[in-house]
Amino acid sequence: MAKGTNDAKLLIQSLRKAYAATPTSLKIIDLYVVYAVATALIQVAYMAMVGSFPFNSFLSGVLSCVGTAVLAVCLRIQVNKDNKEFKDLPPERAFADFVLCNLVLHLVIMNFLG
Amino acid sequence: MAKPLVLHLLLLLICGSALLSSGSVIHPISDAHRSAATELFVPAADGSFGSLEETYEALRTFQILGVDRSSAKFEGTCKTVSEKLSSPTTTKDLYHALKITAILGCRTESIEFDGITSRLQTAVKDASSLLELYYSLGGLLTVKEQGKDVILSDADGTFQAIKALSQSDGRWRYDKDSTGSSAFAAGIALEALASVVSLAGSDIDQSKIAVVRKDITKLFDRIKRYDDGTLYFDEKNVDPDQYKGPLATSASITSGVTAFAAVSSEKLNIGGEKILGLAKFFLSIGIPGTAKDFFYQINSLASLENNRISIPLVLSLPATVLSLTAKDQLKVEVTTVFGSHAPSLAVSLLKVLTPDSKEVTSFEKKELEYDPENRIHFLDLSPLKIDVGKYSLIFKVSVNDPEGADLYATGDQIIVTAFLTGFIKVDKAEIAVSDSDAASESVQKLDLSKDSLISLSANHLQKLRLSLQLTTPLGHSFKPHQMVVKLRHESKVEHLFVPETSSRQYKLVLNFLGLVEKFYYLSGRYEIELAVGDAVMENSILRSIGSIELDLPEAPEKAAKPPAQPVDPLSRFGPKEEISHIFRAPEKRPPQELSLGFMGLTILPLLAFLIGLLRIGVNFKGFPTSAVPATFAILFHGGIGAVLLLYVLFWLKLDLFTTLKALGFLGVFLLFVGHRTLSYLASTSAKQKAA
Numbered sequence: 083m084a085k086g087t088n089d090a091k092l093l094i095q096s097l098r099k100a101y102a103a104t105p106t107s108l109k110i111i112d113l114y115v116v117y118a119v120a121t122a123l124i125q126v127a128y129m130a131m132v133g134s135f136p137f138n139s140f141l142s143g144v145l146s147c148v149g150t151a152v153l154a155v156c157l158r159i160q161v162n163k164d165n166k167e168f169k170d171l172p173p174e175r176a177f178a179d180f181v182l183c184n185l186v187l188h189l190v191i192m193n194f195l196g
Numbered sequence: 197m198a199k200p201l202v203l204h205l206l207l208l209l210i211c212g213s214a215l216l217s218s219g220s221v222i223h224p225i226s227d228a229h230r231s232a233a234t235e236l237f238v239p240a241a242d243g244s245f246g247s248l249e250e251t252y253e254a255l256r257t258f259q260i261l262g263v264d265r266s267s268a269k270f271e272g273t274c275k276t277v278s279e280k281l282s283s284p285t286t287t288k289d290l291y292h293a294l295k296i297t298a299i300l301g302c303r304t305e306s307i308e309f310d311g312i313t314s315r316l317q318t319a320v321k322d323a324s325s326l327l328e329l330y331y332s333l334g335g336l337l338t339v340k341e342q343g344k345d346v347i348l349s350d351a352d353g354t355f356q357a358i359k360a361l362s363q364s365d366g367r368w369r370y371d372k373d374s375t376g377s378s379a380f381a382a383g384i385a386l387e388a389l390a391s392v393v394s395l396a397g398s399d400i401d402q403s404k405i406a407v408v409r410k411d412i413t414k415l416f417d418r419i420k421r422y423d424d425g426t427l428y429f430d431e432k433n434v435d436p437d438q439y440k441g442p443l444a445t446s447a448s449i450t451s452g453v454t455a456f457a458a459v460s461s462e463k464l465n466i467g468g469e470k471i472l473g474l475a476k477f478f479l480s481i482g483i484p485g486t487a488k489d490f491f492y493q494i495n496s497l498a499s500l501e502n503n504r505i506s507i508p509l510v511l512s513l514p515a516t517v518l519s520l521t522a523k524d525q526l527k528v529e530v531t532t533v534f535g536s537h538a539p540s541l542a543v544s545l546l547k548v549l550t551p552d553s554k555e556v557t558s559f560e561k562k563e564l565e566y567d568p569e570n571r572i573h574f575l576d577l578s579p580l581k582i583d584v585g586k587y588s589l590i591f592k593v594s595v596n597d598p599e600g601a602d603l604y605a606t607g608d609q610i611i612v613t614a615f616l617t618g619f620i621k622v623d624k625a626e627i628a629v630s631d632s633d634a635a636s637e638s639v640q641k642l643d644l645s646k647d648s649l650i651s652l653s654a655n656h657l658q659k660l661r662l663s664l665q666l667t668t669p670l671g672h673s674f675k676p677h678q679m680v681v682k683l684r685h686e687s688k689v690e691h692l693f694v695p696e697t698s699s700r701q702y703k704l705v706l707n708f709l710g711l712v713e714k715f716y717y718l719s720g721r722y723e724i725e726l727a728v729g730d731a732v733m734e735n736s737i738l739r740s741i742g743s744i745e746l747d748l749p750e751a752p753e754k755a756a757k758p759p760a761q762p763v764d765p766l767s768r769f770g771p772k773e774e775i776s777h778i779f780r781a782p783e784k785r786p787p788q789e790l791s792l793g794f795m796g797l798t799i800l801p802l803l804a805f806l807i808g809l810l811r812i813g814v815n816f817k818g819f820p821t822s823a824v825p826a827t828f829a830i831l832f833h834g835g836i837g838a839v840l841l842l843y844v845l846f847w848l849k850l851d852l853f854t855t856l857k858a859l860g861f862l863g864v865f866l867l868f869v870g871h872r873t874l875s876y877l878a879s880t881s882a883k884q885k886a887a
Binding site: 106109110113114116117120121124125128131132133135172173174175177178181185188189192193195 | 783784785786790791794797798800801802804805808809812813814836839840843846847852855859863870871874875877878881
């Protein structure tokens with residue numbers, strides 16, 4: 083058992099080290115995703131407590147968080163230099179797409195919010 | 197519901213039987229006619245009744261009926277009439293004006309009779325139509341009756357002129373050119389011929405008068421008859437505008453024939469029966485509704501009253517409903533048509549017939565006694581031992597003086613319908629409730645003369661029996677027109693039953709077991725009402741005899757509901773039921789503190805994000821430093837901020853269209869600015885990589 087925990091500790095430490103090596107921009111994006119998901123979870127917990135009466139509001143709130151998280155993940159994929167697929171895509175272009183898609187998403191969300 | 201129903205049925209039966217009787221009710225002219233005349237003929241302010249003809253008709257009717265004509269109003273009439281006589285007018289107006297003068301007894305000093313006479317004589321010579329001749333000759337006759345000397349030149353020629361218009365069937369044409377003839381014209385012609393004979397004296401050839409007598413006989417062949425001996429004249433095959441109706445035609449012929457009979461030395465071969473038939477026709481009208489009809493009726497009856505053929509005598513009963521209880525006598529009056537007294541007569545009651553035309557065999561021919569004071573023939577009914585009921589009485593009238601028998605027309609057999617009413621005894625009236633096996637009965641005697649009410653109770657397994665006997669004053673069993681028993685529930689639902697008759701008794705048996713469905717399963721108190729009625733029953737019964745508490749089983753699901761009782765019609769306009777609206781209950785919302793708490797909780801991850809960013813070590817090193825790119829960068833961020841602000845506004849108060857419009861502008865701006873900024877950043881990073 084001690085070995086197990088030891089192994090887990092070692093695993094986590096090595097993951098941490100590896101993660102520290104990632105570039106700052108990617109870390110920012112990861113943090114953003116974590117933030118969005120956390121907000122979504124809080125909203126779901128609230129709904130679980132008080133019931134889903136204005137269901138459209140709940141959906142729009144949760145989907146905005148989830149949508150923006152998804153877009154951020156897409157941005158991370160495209161910006162990541164280690165990703166061979168998107169070698170030729172300039173990161174600014176990816177960022178511009180991210181901004182545009184977010185704006186469209188949030189327009190729809192605001193309309194659905196009610 | 198039953199009370200008006202029973203009364204209506206009783207009235208209907210009485211009226212129906214009166215209408216269907218073979219002898220129509222005829223009464224001579226009485227005061228009722230006189231008062232009707234004053235109501236019908238109402239003079240205007242100046243004393244006239246409309247046209248000259250209408251005024252003449254009204255005044256003649258008043259004269260015959262003996263209505264007062266000396267009113268001051270008629271002074272004015274005299275003046276108008278005398279003015280008419282002096283001015284040039286038609287022959288018809290002259291005729292009527294002269295007649296009015298004669299009736300009212302106007303002063304004749306101012307009237308120029310010579311001028312009038314010569315005008316009329318010219319009219320007679322130049323006349324081309326029957327009516328012209330009639331009016332001019334009538335006028336001349338009236339002048340002669342005033343006492344003036346009137347000569348008719350060429351009386352023969354005038355007679356011939358009138359006679360020339362006659363037809364072979366007894367009718368007359370109006371003038372030489374018209375092809376249609378009518379019986380009305382015949383009456384006018386006969387009156388005109390009578391005027392000629394009166395004016396001419398003995399100048400007329402008697403053979404010509406004899407020819408006219410034959411014409412009258414032919415005319416009377418066309419007479420029409422009703423079943424009860426009433427006779428009248430009517431037109432056939434005339435123009436619709438010439439058709440005058442049976443009353444006018446009969447009146448015209450009556451006046452003409454009686455006028456001619458007065459001037460004819462030999463008696464006309466008509467016969468008293470026809471005169472009596474015509475008199476009956478005029479009397480059977482009763483009181484006419486229009487002024488013209490009234491005049492025709494009264495004028496014709498006046499001609500018949502004193503005619504030379506035979507004077508009709510009318511038999512009438514002042515009362516046709518005779519009560520055995522009150523020991524009424526059968527009273528009969530025989531008078532002339534105007535109610536004046538007749539000569540000495542013998543009236544006998546030949547037969548008494550029941551409604552189905554069977555003779556009452558116990559009755560033998562009886563002669564009625566005469567009461568000279570009241571001029572009534574009467575007969576005591578009690579010794580005759582005739583029971584209650586409706587009867588047809590057959591009378592015969594004969595004049596005592598054998599010579600007078602020719603002068604008067606009394607008719608052969610006169611049939612009159614009379615009702616003999618009496619007190620009907622109700623015997624052995626019983627009401628009982630018995631079990632279905634008829635083992636035990638609780639009988640209660642009903643005494644219908646007292647006001648007592650009985651009360652019973654029964655359930656659906658029992659039977660109700662009601663029985664009674666009805667007897668006439670003479671002891672025979674009586675069958676009334678109506679006997680109905682009504683059971684009425686508290687909720688006003690009613691049921692009617694008719695008792696059955698057997699030998700002497702009326703019995704009603706209600707088996708409640710079979711009636712449960714008919715009663716709509718309504719238990720409770722039912723009021724029992726008995727109705728016994730007949731035209732000859734003086735003591736008809738319509739009263740409640742008591743009540744019965746009925747216990748019926750529960751109604752099954754599919755049972756018929758009792759019929760809805762009539763609702764007070766005015767309740768429709770009263771206040772209606774108040775409607776309470778039910779609104780959708782609002783959804784349960786969480787308490788406000790909880791919602792605000794969670795809102796705060798949602799901000800937490802944002803703070804954590806910002807702190808995390810600082811921990812990672814974000815910097816603004818990549819922000820462009822030189823002026824133009826920096827401006828663009830600021831504008832880019834500002835643009836994104838503006839879009840987000842627009843979204844917030846959209847959520848708060850804007851609508852989609854405004855938002856989209858603004859977004860369009862902002863989007864274009866943002867694209868432009870973003871492109872500049874990002875391309876600048878891309879170029880700087882490419883330079884760095886290259887370097």
